[in-house]
């Protein structure tokens with residue numbers, strides 16, 4: 001059966017990098033039904049909403065969703081909940097994609113791209129498994145309230161249940177078994193009860209079903225340090241939504257190749273998954289045609305492998321990116337002069 | 352009038368590094384009334400509590416409190432709230448020290464200590480101003496509850512009021528005026544209402560009273576990246592309690608000189624302040640006599656300057672640390688072979 005892919009180019013450099021994915025799909029002559037919809041700021045401009053019910057329904061009906069990026073200064077002063085980001089949060093929640101897989105790896109052709117000394121990052125290969133549909137992002141009560149005397153109070157709720165923790169921990173343990181078999185779980189169990197529950201549930205699941213995997217626990221502040229001190233100590237890192245947001249971005253930047261890193265947000269096998277580059281909408285370079293399309297292209301390769309049932313095409317795409325890089329193809333963010341289109345063309349030429 | 356200092360050596364390497372401060376005080380023959388009390392795990396072992404009411408009362412009665420470190424594996428399985436860290440949180444709250452000043456600076460004698468390439472960190476000098484007595488560390492409701500079906504729920508509350516935000520922002524703006532006059536404030540205003548209030552209150556205070564200071568806002572995840580990408584872009588960084596915990600540790604590790612970094616937690620002028628090294632209790636090297644005492648010594652120098660009314664002595668101590676370093680004195684963490692005592696002696700010799 002023909003598999004289906006919904007493209008959500010979104011804002012900023014999103015449409016530019018997704019454009020290269022479209023060219024790639026055409027070049028590969030893949031048997032995929034490709035659709036497209038407005039998302040984020042682009043959707044706000046057209047419909048008043050960062051995502052419409054119809055787009056959500058389409059996302060739930062396809063096999064994979066590939067997003068470009070959302071947000072930008074144009075919409076930064078929208079009321080809370082009416083921003084481009086609110087569309088992304090709704091999409092994640094409605095798709096139920098509770099496990100966000102975010103690799104931080106150094107490409108050997110780009111070993112000098114990192115701001116860290118080479119020995120600390122060469123061969124770096126971390127996989128973050130970040131909880132994506134719970135925690136303080138979604139907890140209630142939340143809001144800003146007047147408390148009199150010209151004072152306001154802002155409230156958010158960090159909340160996790162046992163099963164929310166266990167299902168994402170399971171994903172981390174399963175993935176670790178396919179890698180170096182080590183999971184390090186981050187929380188602030190020394191100051192937050194939600195973090196203590198996190199640690200206890202991860203420990204219990206490990207003991208019951210994954211005792212063959214090496215499990216360690218690390219306070220989130222210490223992990224922020226250890227990622228700089230000795231990033232290669234990590235294999236799979238398991239985090240909640242908020243710590244994962246911060247720590248995975250730190251780790252991504254360690255590689256010096258933010259424009260290279262794909263990600264996937266998944267739930268149960270067979271359900272649609274959401275793919276997106278790690279980088280954001282990069283308003284500073286949007287429209288200039290210099291964004292690195294590799295992260296989007298590699299996110300598409302992940303979609304091919306995990307949702308679109310075409311591992312062979314995924315291999316071809318990943319090999320082409322490697323080959324293009326090795327041949328010296330580079331956008332400005334990784335030290336070259338190629339345009340977005342030029343880089344896309346180099347990848348297609350290397351297929 | 353003779354000023355008073357309460358030493359809380361605490362756990363792990365705490366007593367070792369505070370030991371060198373005691374030697375230094377003796378060598379300087381300062382007119383300070385020095386007291387000492389048990390704290391953290393050491394207090395738990397002796398009294399069952401991580402801090403006693405009596406110790407809190409003494410902390411409120413002196414001019415400055417200097418802490419070593421708290422916590423360690425021995426007490427990690429204590430019930431929540433009965434851990435060494437709970438003593439520290441109570442002390443911060445009862446002292447009302449809402450502004451935690453955490454410098455991340457590179458010592459010129461140690462420019463190669465960082466894992467980052469030299470050009471990115473040479474001359475680095477960031478000052479974090481972290482809110483320390485609010486946010487998710489202290490918010491209620493909090494706890495772990497049974498919700499039936501073998502399930503539990505862990506809850507914490509992120510909460511800030513306008514005045515809590517403004518008072519710590521004021522500290523940041525005031526300190527920026529004495530430095531490079533730039534404040535960058537971190538939050539997740541795109542997903543958390545408490546972060547949006549943070550941004551709005553900081554912006555309003557800036558407009559009303561500190562328009563001469565350059566203010567920028569950055570999402571916390573982006574800051575985690577920017578600290579790696581271009582740390583020298585920052586002067587003063589203003590954060591809430593949790594983001595400050597993580598981001599200031601990341602920044603401290605960028606310098607490669609964690610064992611060198613002091614910190615202060617302050618409130619209104621004239622009230623007692625709490626000084627402590629940035630590093631933790633370092634259980635892995637506790638008792639080996641190799642901990643770097645510089646962070647504790649420099650924290651004491653901050654206490655001399657800001658709470659003990661002896662800026663001249665503070666200058667002498669800081670100059671002595673610089674001189675000892677320049678002469679090559681190093682503990683193992685910064686690439687040398689000196690013991691804690693050896694390093695302490697080198698500083699005293701350089702006075």
Ligand SMILES: CC(C)[C@H](C(=O)O)[C@@H](O)C(=O)O
Pocket residue numbers: 071085088089245541542572
């Ligand atoms: C855009 C924003 C809502 C989002 C998040 O905070 O999760 C982004 O930072 C990410 O990590 O995908």
Ligand SMILES: CC(C)[C@H](C(=O)O)[C@@H](O)C(=O)O
Pocket residue numbers: 190191221422436439440596
């Ligand atoms: C020990 C712990 C409670 C503390 C914190 O989380 O604030 C520490 O990490 C710090 O930053 O001083």
